[in-house]
Amino acid sequence: MPETRFSSPEASIAYMKEVAIERSGFSSWLGVEPIKVWQGESELLLSMRDELTQHHGFAHGAIVGLMADNACAWAAASAVGDVVTGSYSINFLAPAIGTALRAKGTVIKAGKRQVVVRADVWSEDAEGTAKLVASAQGTIIPTGKVELPR
Amino acid sequence: MPETRFSSPEASIAYMKEVAIERSGFSSWLGVEPIKVWQGESELLLSMRDELTQHHGFAHGAIVGLMADNACAWAAASAVGDVVTGSYSINFLAPAIGTALRAKGTVIKAGKRQVVVRADVWSEDAEGTAKLVASAQGTIIPTGKVELPR
Amino acid sequence: MPETRFSSPEASIAYMKEVAIERSGFSSWLGVEPIKVWQGESELLLSMRDELTQHHGFAHGAIVGLMADNACAWAAASAVGDVVTGSYSINFLAPAIGTALRAKGTVIKAGKRQVVVRADVWSEDAEGTAKLVASAQGTIIPTGKVELPR
Amino acid sequence: MPETRFSSPEASIAYMKEVAIERSGFSSWLGVEPIKVWQGESELLLSMRDELTQHHGFAHGAIVGLMADNACAWAAASAVGDVVTGSYSINFLAPAIGTALRAKGTVIKAGKRQVVVRADVWSEDAEGTAKLVASAQGTIIPTGKVELPR
Numbered sequence: 001m002p003e004t005r006f007s008s009p010e011a012s013i014a015y016m017k018e019v020a021i022e023r024s025g026f027s028s029w030l031g032v033e034p035i036k037v038w039q040g041e042s043e044l045l046l047s048m049r050d051e052l053t054q055h056h057g058f059a060h061g062a063i064v065g066l067m068a069d070n071a072c073a074w075a076a077a078s079a080v081g082d083v084v085t086g087s088y089s090i091n092f093l094a095p096a097i098g099t100a101l102r103a104k105g106t107v108i109k110a111g112k113r114q115v116v117v118r119a120d121v122w123s124e125d126a127e128g129t130a131k132l133v134a135s136a137q138g139t140i141i142p143t144g145k146v147e148l149p150r
Numbered sequence: 151m152p153e154t155r156f157s158s159p160e161a162s163i164a165y166m167k168e169v170a171i172e173r174s175g176f177s178s179w180l181g182v183e184p185i186k187v188w189q190g191e192s193e194l195l196l197s198m199r200d201e202l203t204q205h206h207g208f209a210h211g212a213i214v215g216l217m218a219d220n221a222c223a224w225a226a227a228s229a230v231g232d233v234v235t236g237s238y239s240i241n242f243l244a245p246a247i248g249t250a251l252r253a254k255g256t257v258i259k260a261g262k263r264q265v266v267v268r269a270d271v272w273s274e275d276a277e278g279t280a281k282l283v284a285s286a287q288g289t290i291i292p293t294g295k296v297e298l299p300r
Numbered sequence: 301m302p303e304t305r306f307s308s309p310e311a312s313i314a315y316m317k318e319v320a321i322e323r324s325g326f327s328s329w330l331g332v333e334p335i336k337v338w339q340g341e342s343e344l345l346l347s348m349r350d351e352l353t354q355h356h357g358f359a360h361g362a363i364v365g366l367m368a369d370n371a372c373a374w375a376a377a378s379a380v381g382d383v384v385t386g387s388y389s390i391n392f393l394a395p396a397i398g399t400a401l402r403a404k405g406t407v408i409k410a411g412k413r414q415v416v417v418r419a420d421v422w423s424e425d426a427e428g429t430a431k432l433v434a435s436a437q438g439t440i441i442p443t444g445k446v447e448l449p450r
Numbered sequence: 451m452p453e454t455r456f457s458s459p460e461a462s463i464a465y466m467k468e469v470a471i472e473r474s475g476f477s478s479w480l481g482v483e484p485i486k487v488w489q490g491e492s493e494l495l496l497s498m499r500d501e502l503t504q505h506h507g508f509a510h511g512a513i514v515g516l517m518a519d520n521a522c523a524w525a526a527a528s529a530v531g532d533v534v535t536g537s538y539s540i541n542f543l544a545p546a547i548g549t550a551l552r553a554k555g556t557v558i559k560a561g562k563r564q565v566v567v568r569a570d571v572w573s574e575d576a577e578g579t580a581k582l583v584a585s586a587q588g589t590i591i592p593t594g595k596v597e598l599p600r
Contacts (some may be wrong), residue, residue: 007203019205020205021188021205023205024203024204024205024210025199025201025202025203025210026202026203026204026210026212026213027203027204027205027210029201039286048157049175050175050178051175051176052175052176053174053175053176054174054177055170055171055173055174055177056169058236060174060175060176060177060216061216061235062176062212062213062215062216062219062220063221065212065215065216065219066210066211066212066215067312069211069212069215070212084242085211085588086241086242087239087240087241087242087537087589088239088240089238089239089240089389089437089539090238091236091237091408091416091437091439092234092235092236092237093408093409093416094409107395108391108393108432108435109393109432111393111437113563113591114536114591116391116393117436118418118435118437121342126555132408132409135408135409135416135418137389137391137418137435137436137437138439139391139536139537139589140291141563141564142278143286175490226349236414236439237387237439239539239587241558241566242561243558243561243566243590244559246584258541258543258582259543259544259582259585259586262387262544263413263441264441265541266541266585268568268585268587282559285558285559285566285587286587287539287541287568287569287585287586287587289387289439291384291413291414291539315470315563319505320505321505323505324504324505324510325500325501325502325503325510326501326502326503326504326510326512326513327504327510329501330539349475350475350479351475351476351479352475352476352539353474353475353476354476354477355473355474355477356473357467360474360475360476360477360513360516361516361519362476362513362515362516362519362520363476363512365512365515365516365519366511366512366515369511369512369515370512377565384542385511385542386541386542387539387540387541387542388539388540389537389538389540390537390538390539391536391537392534392535392536392537410564430565450507
């Protein structure tokens with residue numbers, strides 16, 4: 001299990017909200033909610049709304065891609081501190097129809113120069129039924145700046 | 151050179167605005183502007199604003215990713231009609247600092263079952279100086295529904 | 301669980317040996333051994349030898365890549381029949397030092413037009429200790445020719 | 451244009467033959483020939499033979515993948531010295547039928563921590579007609595050990 005940079009699961013959530021979301025104009029507008037950012041694993045949730053759709057009414061691929069990218073970056077951040085995304089590959093598996101998107105990321109290997117992470121994204125309907133809509137693999141790069149939560 | 155599904159360069163732009171942008175809640179909100187969607191090549195432009203930033207104030211990776219994905223999809227659409235993104239890989243090369251993002255896509259191979267496209271994304275400053283910020287390779291899937299512009 | 305194209309686990313192994321290995325000059329030369337090709341999952345083993353190394357004496361990246369690619373293709377073939385690799389992304393995680401390479405693939409989604417698969421490759425030493433050396437995600441394309449084993 | 455680590459185009463070819471090929475059991479067995487390894491660009495050639503085929507008689511995907519990977523790594527090495535492959539994504543575009551494979555790589559961005567490279571692979575027939583069979587994008591990691599040719 002990767003080590004963690006946070007003092008507790010709650011501290012990591014507070015940190016992600018303050019740093020990765022509130023300071024980011026785009027993440028604030030989106031309203032991504034961190035559920036878990038702990039010991040190399042991440043989970044995040046996003047409520048769907050009309051502004052997030054593509055021309056068939058599904059969640060836009062960029063929004064699905066964002067969920068995968070964020071899941072990779074947050075899982076990596078939980079293990080190594082401040083990070084930037086180096087690269088990722090994503091496969092879209094099904095139209096993202098539903099009321100919410102949920103993503104989970106898991107660190108495969110946390111190295112000094114790069115952290116490799118896998119992430120999956122599901123769409124959920126009002127009853128909570130989940131459908132896998134995308135799978136990704138990302139290479140996340142530690143910046144070396146480990147800002148710890150206060 | 152791939153064949154095109156549009157009657158003229160102008161018709162393709164009108165079609166992208168009407169179908170891919172105005173019918174998409176997210177693309178409308180973003181304000182992506184199609185510059186070229188013709189014969190396997192695409193170019194699109196996006197003005198930066200605070201709502202599109204990550205926590206360091208640069209363009210959010212999801213926005214850069216969207217530009218790359220759109221450039222791939224639109225280049226493919228210019229050759230084969232209606233498409234969905236199957237998968238893509240993207241490398242982030244530099245922070246996207248500036249007043250606009252520009253993306254260009256070029257079809258490498260347009261097959262019946264998949265269209266392979268390369269795309270690059272640049273950030274531009276107020277003087278128009280461009281910096282390459284991301285490079286991507288996408289697999290775009292024709293839906294078989296070739297909606298031609300009226 | 302994906303359906304399978306084979307009548308039994310043993311039939312699938314016999315088929316892979318006869319078709320994918322013996323008819324392939326490269327796979328025959330390599331000596332890849334199919335361990336499992338069943339219901340969307342694959343496992344394969346390769347004994348290391350000097351001819352398979354790169355200039356530091358580790359397994360050559362192309363050999364590690366082949367194990368990942370084969371694991372993806374064979375897992376897909378177990379679910380949908382004859383396939384070709386459309387694309388894959390691979391992350392190399394550690395030098396492949398040891399006496400054997402083992403790869404496992406798992407189908408994430410088997411569609412009509414593409415099968416998305418994840419695969420991992422481990423190096424093993426003489427004591428059987430395994431180290432994860434690469435992780436991949438592949439898009440495998442059914443050819444439509446479902447050759448069933450006799 | 452990236453700087454180069456070699457004193458001349460001829461020195462770089464001599465170096466690749468001595469280090470990357472002769473010291474590698476697999477590359478020696480294959481017989482890959484370096485044509486160009488200079489200023490962020492690479493070109494390499496491989497004569498086809500029965501031992502390099504898959505079960506339809508075409509060049510095996512692992513061999514095509516190796517050509518793409520080598521083209522990425524060698525292009526990067528020409529700019530930054532000793533490298534290892536971090537990751538790559540490859541799209542297979544057509545069956546690799548013919549008497550030779552040729553690959554070319556071009557550095558997109560040479561950074562301190564990673565070098566991003568694009569590569570293409572062509573199959574050539576006896577008349578020298580070339581067909582694009584694969585396109586790749588790789589992330590190559592400098593080891594920091596810059597062995598210069600003697």
